[in-house]
Amino acid sequence: MCGALAHLVERFHGMEEVRSSSLLRSTIINLMVDFYMKTILTGIRSNSVLTLGNYLGALLPMVRLANKHSKDSQINIFVPDLHSIISDVDGDLRENIIRTIKYYLAAGLEINENVHIYRQSYVPAHSELCWILNCVATMGETSRMTQYKEKSKGQESCNVGIFDYPILMAADILLYSATYVPIGEDQFQHIELTRNIAMRFNHKFGEIFTVPAKTADQVKFMEVSDGIRIRDLLNPEKKMSKSTKAENSKIMLDDDPAKAAKKIMSATTDSLGKVKFDMFNQPGVSNLLQIEALVNDVPLQDVVSAWAGTTRYGDLKSKVAESVSKMLVDFQAKMTEISDKQVCELLEKGEKYANGVANAKLLEVQRAFHLR
Numbered sequence: 001m002c003g004a005l006a007h008l009v010e011r012f013h014g015m016e017e018v019r020s021s022s023l024l025r026s027t028i029i030n031l032m033v034d035f036y037m038k039t040i041l042t043g044i045r046s047n048s049v050l051t052l053g054n055y056l057g058a059l060l061p062m063v064r065l066a067n068k069h070s071k072d073s074q075i076n077i078f079v080p081d082l083h084s085i086i087s088d089v090d091g092d093l094r095e096n097i098i099r100t101i102k103y104y105l106a107a108g109l110e111i112n113e114n115v116h117i118y119r120q121s122y123v124p125a126h127s128e129l130c131w132i133l134n135c136v137a138t139m140g141e142t143s144r145m146t147q148y149k150e151k152s153k154g155q156e157s158c159n160v161g162i163f164d165y166p167i168l169m170a171a172d173i174l175l176y177s178a179t180y181v182p183i184g185e186d187q188f189q190h191i192e193l194t195r196n197i198a199m200r201f202n203h204k205f206g207e208i209f210t211v212p213a214k215t216a217d218q219v220k221f222m223e224v225s226d227g228i229r230i231r232d233l234l235n236p237e238k239k240m241s242k243s244t245k246a247e248n249s250k251i252m253l254d255d256d257p258a259k260a261a262k263k264i265m266s267a268t269t270d271s272l273g274k275v276k277f278d279m280f281n282q283p284g285v286s287n288l289l290q291i292e293a294l295v296n297d298v299p300l301q302d303v304v305s306a307w308a309g310t311t312r313y314g315d316l317k318s319k320v321a322e323s324v325s326k327m328l329v330d331f332q333a334k335m336t337e338i339s340d341k342q343v344c345e346l347l348e349k350g351e352k353y354a355n356g357v358a359n360a361k362l363l364e365v366q367r368a369f370h371l372r
């Protein structure tokens with residue numbers, strides 16, 4: 001916590017009436033955090049083992065962003081387990097959640113008192129606020145969501161959770177007054193919907209919600225021009241996806257490193273015979289350059305310049321295969337060093353904090369509707 005805020009919190013803690021009411025305390029802390037610090041919030045569904053694409057394109061950039069800002073911002077990293085159950089989950093959801101938290105830690109997430117890790121379903125205010133926001137959002141705006149249209153397409157009966165997904169997401173964000181929500185471009189529409197709901201609510205009831213930053217500002221904050229998308233190794237026009245059947249199309253984080261190296265060696269390239277970053281004309285080669293840069297944490301431009309003018313795709317593949325297998329060896333070793341107990345302790349602490357913040361915000365909303 002920054003100095004001035006810590007000082008204020010301490011002063012309020014000292015007051016008898018504040019000490020005797022945990023709710024009042026949370027409300028005051030909320031107000032002060034809103035005033036002094038920004039909240040950065042993100043979640044990643046834990047329905048299965050992640051691909052290298054999920055890791056390099058979403059989880060790792062988030063960890064780097066969190067580490068950069070955790071001295072002067074609140075960082076909320078949560079597992080949207082209620083969002084998980086809109087579709088089938090591979091294996092046991094509880095185990096998947098523990099593994100996901102381990103991914104963050106193995107990726108180097110630094111924990112301090114501003115970093116909060118929690119499970120959505122352990123903070124009941126999310127579902128409660130979701131219901132209330134259902135009564136603020138309109139059928140029209142929710143029906144326009146691309147993700148809903150795509151997921152419900154061709155399904156004889158689509159569950160209501162798929163439709164309501166973005167409203168629960170709005171609750172996830174608004175409960176914590178988050179300004180920045182680092183997220184993939186497929187979720188930008190949901191951020192815009194969240195903003196609209198928050199502005200409509202505030203217009204009617206006063207400034208209760210912090211309106212998250214516009215998509216353009218989110219992108220600036222994330223420091224990526226148009227999102228990182230790791231491609232399918234065999235069909236590089238497509239995004240790498242765990243649901244693709246062909247094993248050689250994707251690398252999973254628990255793949256045997258030697259096997260992963262072989263997959264890189266068999267990646268599709270092209271017949272142009274020059275190493276160049278050009279996602280449009282040379283998506284396969286560009287994808288390999290992108291992977292090489294992210295795995296080694298060096299700017300893409302440096303990798304592109306280092307390979308400029310070379311013609312042998314085999315050399316590039318060997319280098320990327322070596323980088324990926326080395327990364328997997330290190331990553332998997334770190335995963336085994338982190339115990340379930342360590343993760344559970346982090347979650348319990350995070351959930352205590354999250355319930356405090358979320359319940360205080362929920363009460364403001366309930367009061368606005370005269371439910372309290």
Ligand code: TRP
Nearest residue numbers: 042043044045080083169172181
């Ligand atoms: N919808 C996000 C995804 O599929 C996960 C998510 C749920 C989320 N609630 C959120 C992300 C709130 C950021 C903020 O990846």
